[in-house]
Amino acid sequence: xxxxxxxxxxxxxxxxxxxxxxxxAKRIAxxxxxxxxxxxxxxxxxxxEYAKPGRGLMLRRVADGFQLCTKPELGGVVEKLTEIPEQxxxxxxxxxxxxxxxxxxxxxxxxxxxRGVKVDGVVNTLLECGFIREVGRKEAVGRPILxxxxxxxxxxxxxxxxxxxxxxxxxxxxxxxxxxxxx
Amino acid sequence: xxxxxxxAFEGPLDLLLHLIERDKLDIYDIPVAQVTAQYLAYLRQMQxxxxxxxxxxxxxxxxxxxxxxxxLLPKTAQQNQEQEGELEDPRVxxxxxxxxxRRIKMAAAWLAEKAKDGGRSVARPPLAMPCRRVVLxxxxxxxxxxxxxxxxxxxxxxxxVFVAREEINIQDKMADILTLLRREQREILFSDTVFRAxxxxxxxxxxxxxxxxxxxxxISIRQPERFGPIYVALKExxxxxxL
Numbered sequence: 001x002x003x004x005x006x007x008x009x010x011x012x013x014x015x016x017x018x019x020x021x022x023x024x025a026k027r028i029a030x031x032x033x034x035x036x037x038x039x040x041x042x043x044x045x046x047x048x049e050y051a052k053p054g055r056g057l058m059l060r061r062v063a064d065g066f067q068l069c070t071k072p073e074l075g076g077v078v079e080k081l082t083e084i085p086e087q088x089x090x091x092x093x094x095x096x097x098x099x100x101x102x103x104x105x106x107x108x109x110x111x112x113x114x115r116g117v118k119v120d121g122v123v124n125t126l127l128e129c130g131f132i133r134e135v136g137r138k139e140a141v142g143r144p145i146l147x148x149x150x151x152x153x154x155x156x157x158x159x160x161x162x163x164x165x166x167x168x169x170x171x172x173x174x175x176x177x178x179x180x181x182x183x
Numbered sequence: 184x185x186x187x188x189x190x191a192f193e194g195p196l197d198l199l200l201h202l203i204e205r206d207k208l209d210i211y212d213i214p215v216a217q218v219t220a221q222y223l224a225y226l227r228q229m230q231x232x233x234x235x236x237x238x239x240x241x242x243x244x245x246x247x248x249x250x251x252x253x254x255l256l257p258k259t260a261q262q263n264q265e266q267e268g269e270l271e272d273p274r275v276x277x278x279x280x281x282x283x284x285r286r287i288k289m290a291a292a293w294l295a296e297k298a299k300d301g302g303r304s305v306a307r308p309p310l311a312m313p314c315r316r317v318v319l320x321x322x323x324x325x326x327x328x329x330x331x332x333x334x335x336x337x338x339x340x341x342x343x344v345f346v347a348r349e350e351i352n353i354q355d356k357m358a359d360i361l362t363l364l365r366r367e368q369r370e371i372l373f374s375d376t377v378f379r380a381x382x383x384x385x386x387x388x389x390x391x392x393x394x395x396x397x398x399x400x401x402i403s404i405r406q407p408e409r410f411g412p413i414y415v416a417l418k419e420x421x422x423x424x425x426l
Contacts, residue, residue, distance in 0.1 A: 095291045098290040098294055102287070115193065116194040159297065
């Protein structure tokens with residue numbers, strides 16, 4: 001192992017620890033005064049190191065950056081420690097989340113048109129969860145609020161960036177051949 | 184007693200999709216008459232079990248019936264020429280909504296799958312960094328004591344004054360108003376109850392107390408003429424207040 005890399009890797013680790021929230025490779029490169037390729041290489045080295053079974057943390061690529069977090073397989077012990085109650089998003093909340101994520105920015109009226117039901121309640125739930133936020137107003141009658149996703153959304157759904165979202169049109173519409181699972 | 188299970192649907196589109204999927208119908212060529220009949224049958228079932236039908240379901244029922252009737256209308260040759268743009272399949276709008284909604288449902292399932300992993304990791308918020316690192320090198324404990332002594336000296340001769348916050352509660356005000364009423368031949372001016380109070384907090388308490396007494400039927404209020412004085416009187420038959 002290159003000594004230089006070893007030495008710089010520690011710097012990157014310290015920065016990630018102190019920063020907490022996702023840190024971009026560009027920022028790391030700028031602070032350490034190294035090239036972007038070097039920063040990427042260092043991050044890859046750290047990522048490999050954390051991936052080993054003896055470590056409880058991992059390097060997560062999320063929200064256009066890198067972040068230290070606990071490994072998902074250790075979720076049980078962390079939840080026990082912090083007494084996090086399990087909260088599942090309802091089907092209504094998930095569908096609304098999907099409309100906002102894939103069609104953002106979107107107004108309540110647009111979500112309602114797609115889902116065919118009122119969405120005031122679920123939009124509030126999603127706001128409380130921090131998954132969506134107001135991103136502006138639509139230039140239309142009543143200037144309705146436009147909603148978009150947050151970094152919290154990317155983190156919770158394990159997405160590196162919004163580009164990780166497939167195109168909505170990518171899903172087939174034709175009826176699946178297997179019997180419907182709804183029955 | 185028997186138990187009937189009615190599937191819960193997220194909305195009218197969800198129900199329609201379910202009907203289409205159950206019978207393996209072509210979403211691009213929906214047999215409107217058949218689907219409408221089943222849709223209405225479901226609503227009727229809901230009614231039978233005294234379930235409240237959300238208005239969205241009724242709007243969809245109306246839409247389905249409208250499409251159905253439009254499809255039954257014969258088209259004349261003239262109409263064909265005149266309104267070519269408008270004469271597209273009346274099902275198109277509904278079909279497009281169903282297609283979009285189905286994709287959203289799939290996207291929602293995809294997100295749920297993603298959340299299984301993402302949601303179980305936790306990360307920390309940024310460390311609360313000290314806003315600056317204070318370096319104290321030139322000072323000793325003696326300097327600190329000296330500074331403290333100087334501070335005490337500057338305060339000498341000025342004893343602190345404590346200003347107590349006045350607490351007024353509505354109960355007290357109610358008792359006060361009742362006492363006043365008994366003393367003043369059972370009738371007083373409204374302004375004497377509220378405006379004899381000192382500060383705004385007290386006025387608010389007095390007013391709320393008055394309302395509460397009125398609610399408890401302890402007092403009555405009359406205003407003989409418009410914009411004239413308002414009188415507050417003790418109710419003759421009022422029970423003793425529970426204060």
